[in-house]
Amino acid sequence: MTDLNSRYGMNPPHSEVINACQHVESCNVLDMGCSNGRNALYLSQLGFNVTAVDHNAGAIQNLQSIIAQENITNIDPRIYDINQARLDADYGFIVCTVTLMFLAPDRVEAVLADMRECTLPGGYNLIVCAMDTPAYPCPVRFPFTMKEGQLSTLYQGWEMIKSNEDLGTMHNGAQLQFATMLARKPAQPASV
Template identity: 80%
Template structure:
C-alpha cells in the first residue's frame, strides 16, 4: 500500500483511526472534519467507502486533486458545516478526531446526537477531543472542550471498546488532556 499521506506531504492518519481499524471491517465511514484528508486517504486504502466532510473549501479542493490524481473512487467529498448536525445518511463507522473542539459549543450536543442517530446498529463512533479539567487546564483556547466523564455519559448504553481521558500531544506540540472513545452502537 502506497503511503499517500507521505507522498503528498499530509500529516499521518490519526493513531486512534489506525487502532480503530484493527476492530472495524471496511464499511461506510464518515470522516467528520476531514481537513487535508489524512484519515480519509488511509481509510480508503483499507477499502472503506469514505464520505469526507469539512467546511474548509481549500482543504477539500486539495484533497479532490489527490483523489483525481490517484484515481480514487471510494472517497466522496462534501462541503458541510458540522455545526448543522443534519447528516443525511447512515454509517457503519463515524470518525471525529480532534474536531469537536472547533465547533460552536452550543451545537456539540446536537452534533453528537446526530452522529449516534446516523450510526447503523452495531456501528462505531470514534471521538478524540480536548478536555479542560482542574488537573489539566487546556492550554489552547478552543471554543469547546469536554469535561471529565462527559463523553462516557453521552454514550451510555453503547459498548465501550476504548475509553480514556489521558494526556496527549497535538501535532503542533501542545500537550493537553484528551477524551478518547471508540464505542459500538447496540444491535
C-alpha cells in the same frame, strides 16, 4: 499500501483511527472534519467507502485534487458545516478526531446526537476531543473542550471498546488531556 499521506505532505492518519481499524471492518465511513484528508486517504486504502466532510472549501478542493491524481473511487469529499448536525445518511463507522473542539460549543451535543442517530446498528463512533480539567487546564483556547466523564455519559448504552481521558500531545507540541472513545452501537433486537 502506498503512503499517500507522506506523498502529499500530510501528517499520518490519526493513531486512534489506525487502532480503531483493528476492530472495525470496512464499511461506509464518515470522516467528520476531514481537513486535508489524512484519515480519509488511509481508510480508503483499507477498503472503506469514505464520505469526507469539512467546512473548509480549500481543504476539500485539495482532497479532490488528490483523489483525481490517484484515481481514487471510494472517497466522496463534501463541503459541510458540522454545526448543522443534519447528516443525510447512515454509516457503519463515524470518525471525529480533533474536530469537536472547533465547533460552536452550543452545537456539540446536537452534533453528537446526530452522529449516534446516523450510526447503523452495530456500527462504531470514534471521537477524540481536547479536554479542559482542573488537573490539566487546556493550554489552547479552543471554542469547545470536553469535561471529565462527559463523552462516556453521552454514549451510555453503547459498548465501550476504548474510553479514556489521557494526556496527549498535539502536532504543535502542546500537551493536554484528551477524551478518546471508540464505542459500538447496540445491534437492534431481532423482530418477532
